[in-house]
Amino acid sequence: MKSGNKERSIRLFDMMSNKNDYSWNVVFSGFAKAGEMEIARRLFNEMPNRNGVVWNSMIHSYARNGSPREAVRLFKELNLDPLDKSCCDTFVLATVIGACADLGEIQCGKQIHSRILIDNMEFDSVLTSSLINLYGKCGDLDSAHWVLNMMEEPDDFSLSALITGYANQGRMNDARRAFYRKSNSCVVVWNSLISGYVTNNEEIEAFLLFNDMQKKGLKVDFSTLATILSACSSLCNFQYAKQMHAYACKAGLIYDNVVACAFIDAYSKCGNPNDACKLFSELKTYDTILLNSMITVCSNSGKIEDAKQIFNTMPSKSLISWNSMIVGLSQNGCPVQALDLFCMMNKLDLRMDRFNLASVISACASISSLELGEQVFARATVVGLDSDEVISTSLVDFYCKCGFIEIGRKIFDTMMKSDEISWNSMLMGYATNGHGLEALTLFNEMRHAGDLGEKVAQHIIELDPVNSGAYVQLSSIFATSGDWESSALMVVHNHEVKQPTVQVYLLMIQSLRLFRVGNGFGLVQGLLKWLKCRVLFVHCSP
Incomplete structure (x- = not known):
């Protein structure tokens, strides 16, 4: 096991005629620590004498390797009443409570909490912070605060968990009060409040707290820097990011x-x-997460060949790696290659998630391949994702681009929760397929569809004033409905957009050509002439 040859280890172990408890424990622990959960579970099931250490190791391994449900299920199999302290120490209890938090199973977590109180088990910092994390993630912040108040002197990890809980609920005033409850907090507590500010779009407060942290002489760690850089990303503050670069060096x-x-x-x-x-x-060294980020960066900047080289040379690929590459290929006009990658995933029998399948459906939409898109949707149905909102949104866009507006609208109407992308996809589907009246009707529905509809409408009209695509979309919608005045208004507004591209002007010309008659015909011809001149001007400009 120590040499890393796990296959040989299990082969030799299976060949042993006399296996004692020590050999069972050594082999089981090796596979559990290595994250080889299938083999570890087989050994666990076959083990003749399973002591508390073995149970704890199996439960912890499940939680550590992203299987919280299995960790909770195995814990329930213990069925100890009262809890055997030799079998379930505070560390494994904290692990199971953490798994409950990840699953949102607050009742299971409360049952464990009750049993701990009944058995008078000692609350250490690990157990306390796990309970606060549970209640915080599940929205029961009163219980989280009650757990903290049970401590004579709140430790930093418990305080950090409470601050995170408040921040996740948007209760930043309470988070601040919890932060100032202790005067000499460590960097973990500071990081929690900084992260809370960033999560709640209070980036300036995050920067100010970061400056206070430096003034107090606290040593910034990798988590602090990563969070502050996230704030830089949100504000697109390149200069501050460069300052952080110098600080990190x-x-x-x-x-x-x-x-x-x-x-x-x-x-x-x-x-x-x-x-x-x-x-x-x-x-000098790269991990999978870093390489995934670079695939996205290269793809977004049009360097798709560089992205492909990074992907092809990765020593190990996660699901996000495949996803990032498929999205990158689709966005850079290589939908066929994206579909080839999807077929390769199928051959390798790799697990696919909602984002992966949605990306492939989008690739099918790019080439208007109805047959391939429906095959991918069939795959989504097999894995139980046919009603997923992300998949449904991609299907709306897919059917609209393939010309099947009725099917796209049917899916749109059955969606429990429509977002900006699905609204825009449906609107553009109507507009580009000549259904102007339906597009305008849907646009009016959208504006009266509560907060989300208003948000989407404002997104198109107001929130992105330098985005030419927004004006093209509205111009197309109004033009196909015969509302030439509104379409002309969109053209005028788009003229104010900084540096519209040739493609933008061509799309606007196409939208104005969609109607042939009406009192506005002369004005439309004038607009078309003006737009064509703009195309020549932009195209010939240095």
Whole structure:
């Protein structure tokens, strides 16, 4: 096992005629620690004498390897009443409570909490912080606060868990009060409040707290930097990101993969992909998460060949790796290659999630391949994702682009929760297929569809004033409905957009050509002439 040859180890173990408890425990522990859960569970099931250490190890391994439901299920199999302290120490109880938090199973967590109280078990910092985390994630912040008040002197990890809980519920005033409850908190507590500010779009407060942290002489860690860089990304503040780069170099953190990944993301979102690529080239070691980020950066900046090279040379690929590459190929006009990658995943029998399948459906939409898209949707149905909102949104766009507006609208109407993408896909589907009246009707519905509808409408009209595509979309909708005045207004507004592209003007010309008669015909011809001149001007400009 120590040499890393796990296959040989299990083969030799299976050949042993006399296996004692020690040999069982050694082999089982090796596979459990390595994350080989199928083999570990087989050994666990076959083990003749399973003591508390073995049970704890199996439960902890499930939780550590992303299987919280299995961890909780196995814990319930113990069926100890009262809990055997030799079998379930505070560490494994904290692990199971953490799994309950991940699953949102607050009742199971409360049952464990009650049993701990009945058995008078000692609350250490690990157990307390896990309970606060449970109640915080499940929205029961009163219980979280009650657990903290049970402690004579709240430790930093418990306080951090409470602050995170408040932040996740948007209760930043309570988070601040919890933060100032202790005067000499460690960096973990500071990180929690900084992260809370960023999560709640209070980036300026995050920067101010970061400055206070430095004034107090606290040593910034990789988590602090990653969170602050996330704030830089949200504000597209490239200059502050460069300042953080200098700080990270001075602190010796620039080559930490988590920090490097945060810098790469920040530079990319600030519109400086070359700086991201430069930093990547200076790194000595890479992990899968970092490589996934670079695939996205290269794809978003049009360097699809570089993205493909990174993907092809990755020593191990996660589901996100495949997803990022498929999305990148689709966005860069390579839908056929994206579909080839999907077929390769099928051959390798790799698990696919909602985002992966939605990306492939989008690739099918790009080439208007109805047959392939429906095959992918059939795959989504097999794995139980046919009603998933992400899949449904991609299907609306897919059927509209393939010309099957009625099917797209049917899916749109059955969606429990429509987002900006699904509304826009349906609107453009109507507009580009000549259903102007339906598009205008849907647009009016959208504006009266509560907060979301108003948000989407404002997104198209107001929130992105320099986005030419928004004006093209509205111009197309109004034009196909015969509302030439509104369409003309969109053209005038688009003229004010900074540096519209040739493609934008061509799309606007196409939308104005969709109607042939009416009192506005002369004006439309004038607009078409003006737009054509703009195409020549933009195309010939240096």
